[in-house]
Amino acid sequence: MSAGIEKAAMDALEHDHVFLGADHARNERRIWLVIALTAVMMVAEIAAGTVYGSMALVADGWHMSTHASALLISALAYLFARKQAHNPRFTFGTGKLGDLAGFASAIILALIALLMAWESVLRLANPVPIGFAQAIGVAVVGLAVNLASAWLLAGGGGHAHHQAHGDHAHHGRDHSRGHHHGHHHHGHDHHGKGGDNNIRAAYLHVIADAFTSVLAIAALTLGSLYGWSWLDPIMGIVGGLIIANWSWSLMKSSGGVLLDVVPENETLPGEIRNAIETEDDRITDLHVWQVGPGHHAAIVAIVTAKPRDAAFYKGRLLALEELSHVTVEVTRAA
Template identity: 65%
Template structure:
């Protein structure tokens, strides 16, 4: 092969809706930034601290979403960069882990501010605060709708590439690229991070509206910070779930409910073939890699073992190593 010849296959392990999710994330950022400018401008002109506070809150919200959008862009631009050994499919999980950390910090800040206000209540302009909360809720519901993952899937393999290597040790290797998965591994944690950010904002808006209405009607000023603490705990729980799931992908950890290893064993092992070493990990949304080392008393061609795995669509990169017994 000449230095400039094309490789036998690429390692593009991006989610099937990568481009669509990137476009929608940028659209949500545009909506958020527009609302941010409008609230800060109106708050400055009319001297409204509620509008100003929510406007600056929107700026932190837009910054968090920017992590998601830039991760999509970088992963797409460098998808075929050979320096990324297994592609850039995991970049979304790295961004999701960072976003989840930001979400956890926001939850802690909300909780702390609520505790402070519970100890030292501050005057609330109920009508103005309700108006701002309703506007924020509408914007966040629209954003959540745009960012909701519809979990659509492809069935059947989009493409397959295979090549064998002879290393002089009676080993045969096969690399196989497939399409998107139809299980939990198909989840785009990067999109999920953006979705949870806007959902957290929507939750705080709903809770704030309820607390403000009760405060205005019954004088329950204490209810606003109490509900703030409840919202902080819920958001903290969401961020922990996202940290756990994205961190698992980054560490090549398969959850207990993942059945892919047992499916591979069931497909490959027979009276004459025994898997002696098996590694399965996620390469990106809907893409898994697998390395199989097997001992066989009747070794078959690599293509035969590859055919046994043909029904498992989420196997996007397969290496088979055969040791004649």
Template identity: 65%
Template sequence: MTAFENPAVRLQAPHDHQFLGADHHRNERRVWLVIALTASMMLVEIVAGTVYGSMALVADGWHMSTHAGAMLITALAYGYARRNSNNPRFAFGTGKLGDLAGFASAVVLALIALLIGYESFIRLVNPIPISFGQAIAVAVVGLLVNLVSAWLLKDDHAHHYGHGHQHDHGHQYTHGGHEQGQDNNLRAAYVHVLADALTSVLAIVALLLGRGYGWLWADPLMGVVGAVVIARWSWGLIQDAGSVLLDAPQEAGEVRQEIEEALATTGDAICDLHVWQVGPGRLAAIVSIISANPRGINDYKELLAPIHELVHVTVEVAQATDGGTD
């Protein structure tokens, strides 16, 4: 069995653990703006529906309130992460708080999809009269509000609403010279708005078919279709945010391979390697190396420096010596 001896650890200057996304402040402001826009539209629809006796307006207003509540999770998470970014209680900063909020929002979105699907199924079984003109007007106004909100929340890189494993390094975009990965917190708010926009589009199509051909079943059928699509989006978000929370993001495997390739040039052996995400596009790593002729710790870190996703690296080096065998 090979024996190991631990060399002295070289101390370095203190460093912070601020691993928030590059656009954290911008995203936080935009989410609050969208909440204000959505809440205002919600109040207008509820008040107008109550005054004019329109259940369609009241129902759509309360529907928008669920999305406003979900986006409030997003906004509060941004604020908490920012205020506690230097809190020593968080060992690796608060960069993953957005993934926790994104996971919670995805669960809320899944529940909304179930409610839409349930209500649509009830309407298929028991059709009710529809005031087509009024309902179309409500859907059009709601669509416009959601399109503006989606534009405000659109990130600088492609979003993945389904869940696939073709996330290569194109999954990240360059911002200010740094690699910035997907912000699942912003993505959750964006998907909520997009889901609302989808239901508005499907409702408009169904209502036009109903008014033109008398197809009352078209409205609840479109509701079922929308529920299925929204459920698929929420499942993809649950998987992506959940993988980060469980320290198993797709990007970690790619960075792990890059670390192994970078250190292979030394001829030393890696006996233990851990890679996990500490913020959007920001990864940390612990590397344990066995070497007959150990280099300095900083020499190993310099070899890993070109891997831009790595923002916190711990290197442990053990010297291999001849030892007895069991």
């Protein structure tokens, strides 16, 4: 085979490992917009609180700053994942960076929940006079900003359950070992089940903030009407516990991706077995893991009495659109 043909054959087999979510660029833009919105609100609250001597305003401003820093983690993860997408040192691409950011965000969310609950316990023990009208005003403005932010993020597939995907084609790189050489099947659109934990983390921070604003408005309104000042710290404890629960669920889903855990509801391993296994062909070893939102990699070891080229087995998997990177090993049955 001439050098030119050899090079053409190699170029056809070698391709990138870009496993970014289909909505990566859109989600990144939305998060920066939400950070700008949160930062402006945060500065306004701290400034107004300082001028009007309102501790509630200043405290809420600093509370928003913790969410702004968590949102910054998500935004920087998108930026870094995009910049390093073609860096060969990331052997499976940068698709999991969002899960790492989501996990870090979940820890911040848990700390915010603990601080909220602890502060509320202290308030129960040592009640302070509340400027109801001013505090309600702050909570309403905070709620409006958070709802606008949540609307922006939800539009980008922000909720774990609403993962929208665009029409980007991604190319998977395929290897095979054993008796046959590698074959590359061209990537196709991925409408994956693997949600984007990075946008979900940002969404949860904003929703947690909106939720605490709603609880605060309810507690302050009832407190001003009936003099139940103890209701405010009680709502703080309830809110802290609920946010801690959200944080735990985000930690589990993002941590699971980082540790290559196959989720309980993941059907892909079964689909691969159904596509490959026949009377003659048996899968002896199967590994499936997520390499980015909507992208999975698989290693499939097949034992067969009638060995075929690896390309034949990969052809059977072409319909599984979540598979972006497949390695096939074929062994002749003894």
